[in-house]
Amino acid sequence: MTPPTRVPRGALVATFLRSFSIQGSWNYHTLVGNGFAFALLPVLKAIARGDDRELERGLCRHAELFNAHPYLSAVALGATARLEADGEDPEVIRRFKAAIRGPLGALGDALVWAAWLPVTLLLALVFAFLGAAPWVSVLLFLVLYNIGHVGLRFWGFRAGLAAGKDVGLRLRAAHLGPAADRIARWGAVLLGALAGVLVSGERGFGAPLWLWGPLAVGAFVAGLAGGQRAWRPAAFSVVAAVGFITLSRMMP
Amino acid sequence: MGELAVLALVGGLLAMDGTAVGQFMVSRPLVAGTLTGWMLGAPELGFLIGTILEIYLLVEFPVGGARFPEGSTATVIAVASAADPGTAGALALGLATGLVFGQVGGVSVTAMRMLNARVVPVPRAPEGSLAPGAIVRAHLAGIVLDFARGAGITLVGVVAGRFAVARLAPAWPLHLPDTRSLLLLGGVVSLGILVRSFGGLRRRLGLLGAGAGAGLLLGWLL
Numbered sequence: 179m180t181p182p183t184r185v186p187r188g189a190l191v192a193t194f195l196r197s198f199s200i201q202g203s204w205n206y207h208t209l210v211g212n213g214f215a216f217a218l219l220p221v222l223k224a225i226a227r228g229d230d231r232e233l234e235r236g237l238c239r240h241a242e243l244f245n246a247h248p249y250l251s252a253v254a255l256g257a258t259a260r261l262e263a264d265g266e267d268p269e270v271i272r273r274f275k276a277a278i279r280g281p282l283g284a285l286g287d288a289l290v291w292a293a294w295l296p297v298t299l300l301l302a303l304v305f306a307f308l309g310a311a312p313w314v315s316v317l318l319f320l321v322l323y324n325i326g327h328v329g330l331r332f333w334g335f336r337a338g339l340a341a342g343k344d345v346g347l348r349l350r351a352a353h354l355g356p357a358a359d360r361i362a363r364w365g366a367v368l369l370g371a372l373a374g375v376l377v378s379g380e381r382g383f384g385a386p387l388w389l390w391g392p393l394a395v396g397a398f399v400a401g402l403a404g405g406q407r408a409w410r411p412a413a414f415s416v417v418a419a420v421g422f423i424t425l426s427r428m429m430p
Numbered sequence: 431m432g433e434l435a436v437l438a439l440v441g442g443l444l445a446m447d448g449t450a451v452g453q454f455m456v457s458r459p460l461v462a463g464t465l466t467g468w469m470l471g472a473p474e475l476g477f478l479i480g481t482i483l484e485i486y487l488l489v490e491f492p493v494g495g496a497r498f499p500e501g502s503t504a505t506v507i508a509v510a511s512a513a514d515p516g517t518a519g520a521l522a523l524g525l526a527t528g529l530v531f532g533q534v535g536g537v538s539v540t541a542m543r544m545l546n547a548r549v550v551p552v553p554r555a556p557e558g559s560l561a562p563g564a565i566v567r568a569h570l571a572g573i574v575l576d577f578a579r580g581a582g583i584t585l586v587g588v589v590a591g592r593f594a595v596a597r598l599a600p601a602w603p604l605h606l607p608d609t610r611s612l613l614l615l616g617g618v619v620s621l622g623i624l625v626r627s628f629g630g631l632r633r634r635l636g637l638l639g640a641g642a643g644a645g646l647l648l649g650w651l652l
Contacts, residue, residue: 202451202572206543206544237561238558242553300488302460306460315460319455366641373618373642374648375646401620412619413499413532416613423604424523
C-alpha cells in the first residue's frame with residue numbers, strides 16, 4: 179500500500195458531475211467501463227500528481243468491464259476514489275469493483291426503474307387525466323423524480339467516499355430494498371387510481387363505456403398474463419388498427 | 431426547414447437524456463410531448479400525446495443492455511406529425527408513426543452500442559496503460575453519436591409522419607373521444623404488465639382495489 183493522498187474537493191466534485199454521463203460510451207465490450215474511467219479521471223489525476231505512467235496505469239484498471247445502475251454507480255465511484263486515495267492494492271480494488279457491481283445493479287433496478295420512476299410518473303398521469311394543467315403534471319413529475327434521483331446519486335457518492343470498501347455496510351443500513359417495496363406499494367395504489375380515472379374521467383375512455391370498458395379490461399388482463407412479452411404485440415395491434423381503419427376508408 | 435432542424439436538435443438532446451447524459455427524465459414522453467407541443471403552438475395536443483405514450487412506455491426502462499423502444503424520439507415525432515392539422519386523424523396517425531419510430535430508435539441504440547465497442551479502448555492486460563486522451567475521446571464520441579442518432583431518427587420520423595398525416599388523416603372516420611380510447615387500449619396493456627413490477631396481483635390486490643375505487647370516485651367527481 180502507498181501512503182494515503184488527500185484528494186482536492188474540486189477533483190471529487192468533477193468526478194461526481196462526470197458520473198451523470200457514466201453511460202455516455204455504453205458498449206458491448208466494457209459496458210460502462212470507459213465511462214467509469216472517464217468519471218474517475220479527475221481523482222486519478224490528483225493522486226498521480228503529474229506522474230503520467232501512474233495515471234495511465236490507473237486508467238487502464240478502471241476502463242475494464244464494469245456495470246451497475248447508473249445512479250448507484252456513484253457509490254462505486256466514491257468508494258473507488260477513496261480506495262485509490264488510500265493507496266489500496268490494485269488487485270483489492272479490482273475485486274471490490276467486481277463484487278459490488280451486481281448488487282448495485284440489482285438494487286438500483288428495483289429501487290429506481292421498477293419503483294421510483296413508475297410511481298412518480300403514475301402520480302403525474304393521475305393528475306393529468308384528472309384535468310391538471312400540463313405544466314402542473316410535468317413539473318410535479320420532474321421535481322419529485324429528480325429530488326430522489328439527484329439525492330440518491332449524492333448520498334451514494336458520499337457514502338462510498340466515507341466508507342471505501344465497507345460501503346456494503348452503509349448500503350445495508352440504508353434499507354434501500356425495503357424502501358423499494360414500500361414505494362411499490364404506493365405504486366399499486368396509484369396504478370389502481372389511474373385505471374379508475376381512465377374509466378370514469380372524461381379524459382380517459384369515452385362513451386360508449388359498454389364497448390371500451392370490456393376492451394380495456396381485456397387489455398389489462400393481457401398485460402397481466404403476458405407480462406413484458408405482451409407489450410410489442412399490443413403496440414403493433416394499435417398501429418395495425420390505425421392503418422386498417424384509415425386504409426379501409428380510402429378503398430373505393 | 432428551420433423548424434425541422436430545431437425538432438431534430440430537440441430529438442437529439444432528449445435522446446441523450448435517455449441514457450447517455452443526465453437521465454433527468456426530460457426524455458420521458460410526458461415531458462417531451464408537452465415540450466414539443468409547446469414549441470409548435472399545440473401544448474394541449476402535445477400533452478395528450480405525451481400522456482398516452484407515457485402509459486405505453488411506463489414499463490420500458492433503460493435497464494442495462496436491454497433493447498427498449500425509445501420514448502423521446504417517438505414522442506417528438508408523434509407530436510410534430512400531428513400538431514399542424516391537430517385533428518383526430520392526425521392524432522391517430524402521428525401516434526402510430528411515433529410507436530413505429532420508437533422501435534427504430536431502440537434498434538438504433540443497439541447499433542450505436544456496437545459501434546461504441548469499436549471505439550472505446552479495451553484494456554488488454556491488467557497492468558497495461560491507457561492514455562487519458564483515448565478515454566475522453568471515446569467517451570465524447572459516444573455522446574456525440576447518441577445525439578446524432580436521436581437527431582437523425584427524429585428528422586426522418588417527422589418527415590415520414592407529416593407525409594402520412596397529410597395523405598391519410600382526412601380519411602380517418604373516428605371522433606376524438608373514440609380515437610383517444612382506441613389509442614389508450616394499447617397503453618392499458620402496460621398497466622397490466624406494471625402490476626407484476628409492483629409485486630403481482632395477489633400481493634397487491636387490496637391496494638390496487640383501493641386505488642381503483644379512489645380513482646373512479648375522483649374521475650366521477652372532477
